[in-house]
Amino acid sequence: MGSIEGYRAVENNFTVTVTKEEVVAAVLPLQEHWLPLSNLDLLLPPLDVGVFFCYDKPAATGTAVVGALKKGLAEALVSFYALAGEVVTNSVDEPELLCNNRGVDFVEAEADVELRSLDLYNPDDSIEGKLVPQKKNGVLAIQATFLRCGGIVVACSFDHRIADAYSANMFLVSWAHLAQLSQSAKPTISTLDSRPCFRRSLLSPRRPAVIHPSIDRMFVPVSELPPPKQPSAESLSDPVISRIYYITADQLNHIQSLANSSASNVVGDGVKRTKLESFCAFLWRMVAASANSKRVITKMGIVVDGRRRLSDGRDKQKASLMGSYFGNVLSIPYGEESARELTGKSLSWVADKVHEFLEDALTEEHFLGLVDWVEAHRPGGAVASIYVGGGEEGEEDESSAFVVSSGQRFPEEKVDFGWGRPVFGSYHFPWGGDAGYVMPMPSPVGKGDWVVYMHLRKGQLEKIESEAGQVFRPLTWDYLLH
Structure with a gap:
């Protein structure tokens, strides 16, 4: 398999222990409001998409790492407020987004495995149900898992009806940027290069409609x-x-x-x-x-x-x-x-x-x-x-x-x-x-x-x-x- 220093044979039968669960909301108060789904959102069934990132051992302590993740998240949710809401059913039985800042479920966990022993080729055994969280509430769920070697896996599950991969990428980059800034004396919320646009009128239907067969x-x-x-x-x-x-x-x-x-x-x-x-x-x-x-x-x-x-x-x-x-x-x-x-x-x-x-x-x-x-x-x-x-x-x-x-x-x-x-x-x-x-x-x-x-x-x-x-x-x- 190679001679990389620190390499270990893959492990799939490892244990993940949840050490803390909490809800992280936007750091600033947000006025509750309804955000309709666009016509293109309505083409998506209620599916959750996962994404995960593996990091070598951070120089900071585990407490500092989690603190940066949570602080950056709370600040990112000010602009990405849709991710802190809930999907509900409206009067005509269609999904709609209630932007109420319920927050994001954030799980801290520990896994009895080393980073270089994760079997990435077989994510059904190494990732599914272990390192990527099962979203139970809201639109987004996050899990930070500390590994035996000191490495960390940061993973998310998000409701596909609210965000496609392009949208999720915007959030991930902004969250990471704000988490970085939270560890310095620089201001954070006002430093995002670009903010998400929720203007549903960009996808309004035409009158009269023109539909190709x-x-x-x-x-x-x-x-x-x-x-x-x-x-x-x-x-x-x-x-x-x-x-x-x-x-x-x-x-x-x-x-x-x-x-x-x-x-x-x-x-x-x-x-x-x-x-x-x-x-x-x-x-x-x-x-x-x-x-x-x-x-x-x-x-x-x-x-x-x-x-x-x-x-x-x-x-x-x-x-x-x-x-x-x-x-x-x-x-x-x-x-x-x-x-x-x-x-x-x-x-x-x-x-x-x-x-x-x-x-x-x-x-x-x-x-x-x-x-x-x-x-x-x-x-x-x-x-x-x-x-x-x-x-x-x-x-x-x-x-x-x-x-x-x-x-x-x-x-x-x-x-x-x-x-x-x-x-x-x-x-x-x-x-x-x-x-x-x-x-x-x-x-x-x-x-x-x-x-x-x-x-x-x-x-x-x-x-x-x-x-x-x-x-x-x-x-x-x-x-x-x-």
Whole structure:
């Protein structure tokens, strides 16, 4: 496994003991008010997303570390007041945010394990239910866990209906910045470079509505969902599990070159398939290759952030507001192909298919139309079709689905609470549905490498490891500490 000084064999059967629980509210009094969810927030089911950061032993004492975390949090919640509220149901049975400064549940804990013994490759055993808190109340929960070696893991769980990854990143960077300043004599609250924007009018529906037919394919009203199916024996024997891998820059460049090997992939002035498009095409083929039949329909969705699409530069004020907008501004276009097509064609062909279905959601008009579409179906709720499952009509049992959400803005290097940047950080999203979830992020090692959190069926991951082990390499401390 390597010769890094201080390395230990991985441990999963360690004990985490909660030593203190409290609620941290905003340091300044806030007037209670209601904040409606936007139409795009209403596309999200009640799911919690986790994120965690691992730090080497801080120079400060444990009391000082926790004090800085809490003080920075209390000050950050003045601007990010939505995270200190509660989601309630309004008179038309839709979720709404009550900004009442109930605060954030903050847990202190101790774990009988060393940082370099955490099995990051297998977060279901090392992270889930141990180091990332289970959110019980409010919008956000935080856990600070001190390890046997003196290291610390700081983790959060947040309600996805209130914040997407972009919004969570804004909060994490601000929290870390304010925690740093709390350890000095400098003022804190007034020093944030940018404040979150909660102006829901930025996502108001149009009158009259303009809705492209493609949106009816991407999203489905909750009222039209089929009844839930009983888990099949096959799915029970092939559970959805989580793994974390790293991919070297050389491998990413090689995949991109294969995806661009066809002349059809070079258009106009030489624009090529992006690394994300190429990676998604490669992964789509690998998941299809794990199918037990060539008839199986494999669906892949890609999360698209609409902030830049809704602020194309014509209106500088709107562009600035969208750049700091706090909430969900997401769409999930998807493609579906049979395993026969995906495995029988070149990677460049698959990359063409990825580009084709992505194009539908890369415009301002798409996101404006999506806001209009949700308005037309209120109240009642809606979800992305990719999560519903099923393939072609009459073949509902012959399908699999997963979503890729780009984490290239993951702010790992900026989440420094005053004792150095984390040695590792990752999202953690074992959301519990049948569809898989994949999040590629920049590697803390740098050099253009990626770290990829993958939540797929065990059989799919086994196929990927057996046939593309040179690409998807299990994340180890040996890699991180070189």
